Amino acid sequence: MESDIRLGNQGRKDPAFIPTKWRMAAIVFAGVAVSLCGGCASGPPNPDPFEKTNRLIYKFNDVLDRFALKPAADVYVKVIPRPIRTGIGNGFDNLIYFNVVCNDLLQAKWGQGLGDFGRMAVNSTVGTGGIFDVASHWHLPAHDNDLGITLGKWGAGPGPYLVLPLLGPSTLRDAPAIAMEYAADPLTWLYLPLEISAPVYVVYIVDLRSRFDSVVRFRNAAAIDPYVFTREAYLQYRDSKIHEGKPATEQNFYDEDSDTTPAPTQPASRQGE
């Protein structure tokens, strides 16, 4: 290759000139391609390549939460008695539960899918529109499932970590789940007039936020950097959902002498400390 470059530089009239240029372009292109895609092949890729933008959106969400959502959720908890809140929460859970059923089926979990369909049917009817969670008492427990988990089980990696405006932590793999959730939500297809649907969605969000409150408080107590705390918790949690609890920590994670990361040395003995 070096000789080619030399050829190209000295001999303008050399017929090899143009091909060399092309060849170099090809090499540069290949280099870029490798470095872009290389992340998947060699070494751990940076899980958060858009950190700068993500942090901005995180901040935006945080301010919105502090001045709108959190106060609203506090009022909600104060004003609405707990049993009624439970009913509201159950109702929304049931509304969006079709999404869980669909993803059970996409993952070929036929038994669970059937159970979840039964759960939805029971709660929608006997449970008066999902307000009473009768199914849980009938041994039809709730499951957690979505398109992100499905894609993960199909082999998709998480891709870059994303913080979405209003919606919070996600990844390239998990983001489409939001669209599917929306599509599988009967509310979407009822075409309710705005003066009905808007308050419904507001209550939905406020209710979610109220259920989420203890987690936020824990994060605030524990985190040195809440942004990173949230990201790590999210990525690990999602990963464990996909691998169903199998630990995903790297091999030397618990090795006190592995300070020389990433070199995977043989497990050093701890006794000598």
Place this chain on the structure above:
Amino acid sequence: MLKSMTAITVALAMLACAIGGVSAARAADQNDAAPPPTARQVMEQVTRDVLAILQDHNLSADQKRAKVKQIAYQNINFEVMARLSLGRFWRGLTDAQRTDYQTEFKQLITNTYGATTDSYTDEDVKVISDRQEQDGDCTVTTRITGTKDDKPDQEVAKVEYRLRQQDKQWKVIDFTIDGASIVANYRSQFQEVMSDGGIDQLLKLLRDKNAAHEKNAGNGK
């Protein structure tokens, strides 16, 4: 997703508590020359003892917190936990920095779970399995069930405790709540801080965090 995240909090409260109970067990064990308890037995005893503290209506929230803290101090290996949380940066610290860091880290963990003991609402905890890790550690899995959204016996969270044996005592070196390890989380947080501003920055953040907690606790009373 959100529901499970909520579970994390409860789980944390529980784990904080759960760790607590071991000490009593150990004290009893050391009286006779019985073999030292296995990691699983340690965690089983812990769970029992901590639930007893939390369910004791004669204790105030402060008393509960103090009891749990006392037990936790004897059963978490804060030194190892702190070191693992710092990862590769540990090696570059001076002895003084290491001491400072470990002190602040211990305080941070204490504050965090101390605050969460208050949110206990009659959850039940059961040890459901244990497994030996390749490096000699032992991971004990517990299942927390409780009344979630007014439904009884719902799984709130799965918490895994990783225990390491030192001087014949099993002590907790990491908690994994619904798949998320607290040490892994801190390692990522600390890594970013260390890369930006080094150990001085990290120590400052830890001190500020702990000081802020103290101030809030003071105001809360």
